[in-house]
Structure formats: structure tokens, C-alpha cells
Amino acid sequence: MICTTMMCTLEQGASIATIAGAILVPATIIFYIIDKRNERKKDIAEHLADTKRKELETFNNLSNEWREYLKLCLQHPELDIANKSAKINTDQDEETIAKRKIMYETLISMFESAYLQYNPLSSEIREQQWHGWEKYLEDWLKNEQFTAYCNMIIAGEYYSRDFLEYLARKISTL
Numbered sequence: 001m002i003c004t005t006m007m008c009t010l011e012q013g014a015s016i017a018t019i020a021g022a023i024l025v026p027a028t029i030i031f032y033i034i035d036k037r038n039e040r041k042k043d044i045a046e047h048l049a050d051t052k053r054k055e056l057e058t059f060n061n062l063s064n065e066w067r068e069y070l071k072l073c074l075q076h077p078e079l080d081i082a083n084k085s086a087k088i089n090t091d092q093d094e095e096t097i098a099k100r101k102i103m104y105e106t107l108i109s110m111f112e113s114a115y116l117q118y119n120p121l122s123s124e125i126r127e128q129q130w131h132g133w134e135k136y137l138e139d140w141l142k143n144e145q146f147t148a149y150c151n152m153i154i155a156g157e158y159y160s161r162d163f164l165e166y167l168a169r170k171i172s173t174l
Contacts, residue, residue, distance in 0.1 A: 058117040059129060065110050072103060079103055084140045104149045111137050112163045119162075141174055 073082035078096060081103040092100075114133040140146050153159060154168050 062110070062114055062117065062129075062133075065113060069103075069106055069110060072106065076103070081107075084136075084143055084146070100145075101149065104146055105153075107140065107146075108150065108153055108159070108167075111167075112159050115163045115166060116160055137170065141170060147171060147174070 070082070073079075076099060079100050081100060111133065114130065118130040118133070141150065150167055150171060154164050154171075
């Protein structure tokens with residue numbers, strides 16, 4: 001009699017364990033999947049926040065460079081460097097010509113910064129922000145003296161190779 005009762009208890013225990021296992025194993029799998037999905041959502045949200053931060057940082061950096069360039073243009077109106085389509089008098093003294101080259105260098109450096117900073121960003125930001133810089137560069141490349149200076153820069157090793165190749169392609173399409 002004892003054995004029979006014990007057998008029943010063991011059988012009931014085994015049945016309970018089987019039922020518990022049938023419920024707990026799928027529940028554990030479901031909780032694991034939910035946890036992994038939540039981790040992925042968190043990772044995606046952090047990535048998006050980081051991307052937005054980088055995009056804003058890029059915009060702010062280039063805006064600061066642009067403001068500094070405009071200040072220089074205001075400080076040196078004799079260079080007529082703010083007017084990209086101006087025909088520049090070639091009879092100017094060497095100091096004025098040297099200053100203009102420095103301004104061209106500053107401008108090219110800004111274009112390079114914009115190119116390098118917007119290049120790795122999402123296509124939406126690149127479309128929105130880089131488009132304006134590219135249009136401005138194209139307008140400047142219509143200025144013969146600026147284009148001549150760019151050709152001189154392309155021959156050097158002072159800028160990013162990717163940017164110089166891009167600049168050469170732009171000049172060749174004019």
C-alpha cells in the first residue's frame with residue numbers, strides 16, 4: 001500500500017514537473033525574445049540619438065567656420081572675396097594677392113570640412129546640408145582665379161585625397 005501511494009505521488013510529481021516544464025520552457029524563451037527585442041530597440045534608439053548628435057555637431061562646426069569666414073570677408077572688403085562672381089583686378093599689389101590666396105585657402109578648407117563631415121552621414125542629411133555647400137562650391141568654381149587656385153591645390157598633398165579627387169571631378173565638369 002505504501003508503495004502504491006508513493007508511486008502515485010511520484011507519478012503526480014512527474015506529471016506536475018512535465019506540465020511545469022511545458023509551460024516554463026516556452027515562457028522562458030518568450031521572455032528571452034522580448035528581452036532581446038528591448039535591448040535591440042534601446043541600441044537603435046541610442047544609435048539614432050548618437051547620429052542626430054553627430055549631425056548637429058557637424059552643422060554647428062561648419063556654421064562656426066562659415067561665420068568666421070564671413071567675418072574675414074567683412075574685415076577685408078578690398079579683397080572682394082565675398083562676391084564669388086567678381087572679376088578680380090590682377091593689377092593689385094602682392095600683399096592683396098597673398099591675402100586673397102589665404103582667403104581662398106580658408107574657403108577650400110571649409111569645403112573640405114563640409115565634404116568630409118557630411119560624406120559619412122545619412123543620405124537625408126547629406127542631401128539637405130551638403131547640397132547647399134556643393135552648390136556654393138560650383139558657384140565659386142565659375143570664378144577663374146578661384147578655379148586656378150583649386151587646380152594648384154589639387155597638385156599638392158595638403159588636403160584629403162578623397163576631397164581633392166572630388167574637387168578635380170567638379171572642375172572637369174565645368
